[in-house]
Amino acid sequence: xxxIGMDIHRSFAQVAFLVDGQVTKETRVDLAHDRFLKxxxxxxxxxxxxxxxxxxxxxxxxxxxxxxKRVAVANPRLVRAIAFARVKTDKIDAAILARLxxxxxxxEVWVPDDETIRRRRAVTERMGIVEHMVRVKSRIHAxxxxxxxxxxxxxxxxxxxxxxxxxxxxxPEEKALVSRLVAELERVSAQLAELDxxxxxxxxxxxxxxxxxxxxxxxxxVALTVLASIGTIARFPTPEKLSxxxxxxxxxxxxxxxxxxxxxxxxxGNAAARAMxxxxxxxxxxxxxxxxxFFNRVQKKAGAGAAAVATARKLTVxxxxxxxxxxxxxxxxxxFTAMKx
Numbered sequence: 001x002x003x004i005g006m007d008i009h010r011s012f013a014q015v016a017f018l019v020d021g022q023v024t025k026e027t028r029v030d031l032a033h034d035r036f037l038k039x040x041x042x043x044x045x046x047x048x049x050x051x052x053x054x055x056x057x058x059x060x061x062x063x064x065x066x067x068x069k070r071v072a073v074a075n076p077r078l079v080r081a082i083a084f085a086r087v088k089t090d091k092i093d094a095a096i097l098a099r100l101x102x103x104x105x106x107x108e109v110w111v112p113d114d115e116t117i118r119r120r121r122a123v124t125e126r127m128g129i130v131e132h133m134v135r136v137k138s139r140i141h142a143x144x145x146x147x148x149x150x151x152x153x154x155x156x157x158x159x160x161x162x163x164x165x166x167x168x169x170x171x172p173e174e175k176a177l178v179s180r181l182v183a184e185l186e187r188v189s190a191q192l193a194e195l196d197x198x199x200x201x202x203x204x205x206x207x208x209x210x211x212x213x214x215x216x217x218x219x220x221x222v223a224l225t226v227l228a229s230i231g232t233i234a235r236f237p238t239p240e241k242l243s244x245x246x247x248x249x250x251x252x253x254x255x256x257x258x259x260x261x262x263x264x265x266x267x268x269g270n271a272a273a274r275a276m277x278x279x280x281x282x283x284x285x286x287x288x289x290x291x292x293x294f295f296n297r298v299q300k301k302a303g304a305g306a307a308a309v310a311t312a313r314k315l316t317v318x319x320x321x322x323x324x325x326x327x328x329x330x331x332x333x334x335x336f337t338a339m340k341x
Contacts, residue, residue, distance in 0.1 A: 001069075004049045005098030008060055013051075016094035018102060023095050031056070033063070040067045050097040052076045053109050061111055071111070074100075078107035112231050119228035122199050126221070127272050129192045136185050140165070143174055157185065199224050208323060213340045214332035215318055216291050217284030220340065222276045226319060229273035233323040242320045246274045248313040274312070281311035289331050291315070 007014040011032070017025040029039045040063050043049070047068040051057050053076055061071045074097060082105050083096055100106045112120065137157065144151075149168060152161055162182055170178065203209035203220035212223040229246070236242040243249050247270070284291040285307075294314060299307035322329055 002044065002047045003098045003102050004043070004047055004068075005094035005096070005101070006049060006051045006060070007092070007094040007097065008051055008054050008057060010056070013060070014094045016098050018095065018098035021099075021102065023098075026094070031060070036060070036063055040064050043067045045069060048072065048101065050074060050101045050106060052079060052092065052097065058112070058117065072101055072106055073109050073111050075107045075109050082107060110231060110235055116228060116231045119202065119224055122195070122202065123225050123228045123272060126192070126195055126199065129188055129195065133185060133188050133192070136181050136188070140178060140181050140185075143170070143178060144168075147174070196221065211322055211326070211328055212319060214328040214337050215280075215284075215315065215322065216287035216289055216329075216333075217280035217282070217315065218319075218340075219280075219283070222280045225273050225276045229270040230323070233320065236320065239317040239320040243313055243316045246270060246277060246312075246316055248274060248277070248309065248316055277312040277315055278308050280315055281308045284311060284315065287333070289333065 003018040005016045005018065006029075008031070011030070013029045013031055013036075015027050015029050016023050029036060043064070045068065049064050049068050049071045051060055051071065052074050057073055061073060064071050076092075079097070079100065080092055083092055083100060097106070140156075147168075147170060152164055155161055156165070165178055165182060168175075168178075200220040203213070203224045206224075206227070208227055209220070209223040212218050212226060213220070218226075230236070230242070233242075236245065240249065281291075281295065285295040286292070291311060291314065295307045295311045298310045302310075318329060321327075
């Protein structure tokens, strides 16, 4: 069996072929799709290929997958630490990747399947649109603030709010800028509405998403975002592992014999999914049931913000059980679920 290490760059990959612990061949391969596909077809079904997780590594993996036994994708941060400990170098090249894999020291990352990649594309596109809308709204608010104009008494970006904006006593230049920003907001809002239709259809066609939507606060966008982030629930043996992945577990500080102190959540992991879960927690607060009671109980002790985070963590535990056990939420209210569908 050959182990093939690939050091991936933007437009090429340095390749090392390892056989019985010896590098037998080194070459450079063009990563332009047609040329790279031609190289992939020269590989053997028994080959194992090793690459690091980079911006284009998943595309490389997809091209290689049909032609080799497997493609191992390494965690670049951990692989450097292990390489330094084992072979006394922090310079990672194709041969080092191959040797680490051969020795069983390669720290691999999970490779998403095609369905997860499709979900992630939709979620990433939506996140980009929402972030752009936030920036546009912030620019409008900055213009108002810079002209000492009091806050609008209501929702600024409704039809009534936009009419109010059009009548403000601003300079001609600022009036024109606000008009352009409002037009941009309308354009992007239409894009978001169209994208959300597609996301809703994906969720409705997905049995796992429909199951998640039996949980209060979890709609089509939240369900698809969570599934895109998780991939397969089998990656997480416990609810705590999933909470940690979303960055919803509290940090712990301990010194010597002193008792451990728990602080804010770690905020590690997938920020988009974490934000969606917190948003779902606020929605769950509005639906009668155990989650609402839990939110209100924590809110009385620690405030609304802490209650939202704690409820998001509770939602994560429920998500783990629903997906692992392949059962709907035990306290699902059919009328609320039907409204989401």
